[in-house]
Amino acid sequence: MKRKYTYPFLMMVAVTLIFLAERYLDAQEKQKYVEAGASVKSEDLDFFLPAATSNQIINHDYYTLEYSEEAEQASWVAYTLTKDQLTETNLSRPYFEIDPAVKTGAAHWRNYKNSGYDRGHLCPAGDRRFSTQAYNETFLTSNISPQLQEFNGGVWNRLENQVRDWARRYGELTIITGGLLKDPVDKIGEEEVYVPSAFYKILIRKDASGFTALAFLIPHSESDQDLKAFLVTIDAIEELTELDFFPQLDDATEAQLEASHSVTDWKF
């Protein structure tokens, strides 16, 4: 009987198939890595979210927020930032969109037009440059707050840059940020979007010795002061915002974390 395929030929086919299979699995693995690195839905983020004060908590793909219908903006926005998310891709700024996930109706960007205030990102566009989808998602009106340009482009931008430096240094951190909505200094547009009197930012990360957190509260005005001048306790922010941060931590850890600021754990 005539043999159709020689042994060397079959070997070659087998080797080729193994090679292709390995390459495929490798690509799958890389894809998984990209997705894991890009996703904000880490267990850590869920673990660090503030306690709900309404039913308007919205999980976007790359950040989570709670919307205040009265203030027409988020009361907090939370996301996890990892070192590998900080890329330098060139993306063009999209148009701001009304967040369709806000059931009561998120504010229209027109409220901000010629108001004298910037559309200030809460989850910065600069932290979500690792994909077009992630970047565009920060341009929802549920993720912005009216900010003076001197504030947004000044001291607040310095803080955001410092946060990016910390993400590069420490690998991963979770950030919760928002404005003080209680006694707005102004209301803009037809929808009367609140203009916060100050903005806060809370950072937490996990290292070998446990959790370490840092909190900033910056008045809504221009400032050349060192960022350290705006350090406060998380307790202080809780009192002003009436939010409860880190409710899932055990009470002792929560109390310790919220009462102090561990400046020495964070290299300025």
Add this chain to the structure above:
DNA sequence: CTGGGGATC
């Protein structure tokens, strides 16, 4: 990086 506004179709 953080943003703005006008002109045009």
Add this chain to the structure above:
DNA sequence: GATCCCCAG
């Protein structure tokens, strides 16, 4: 409303 161009801190 979307896009392109030019602007400032």
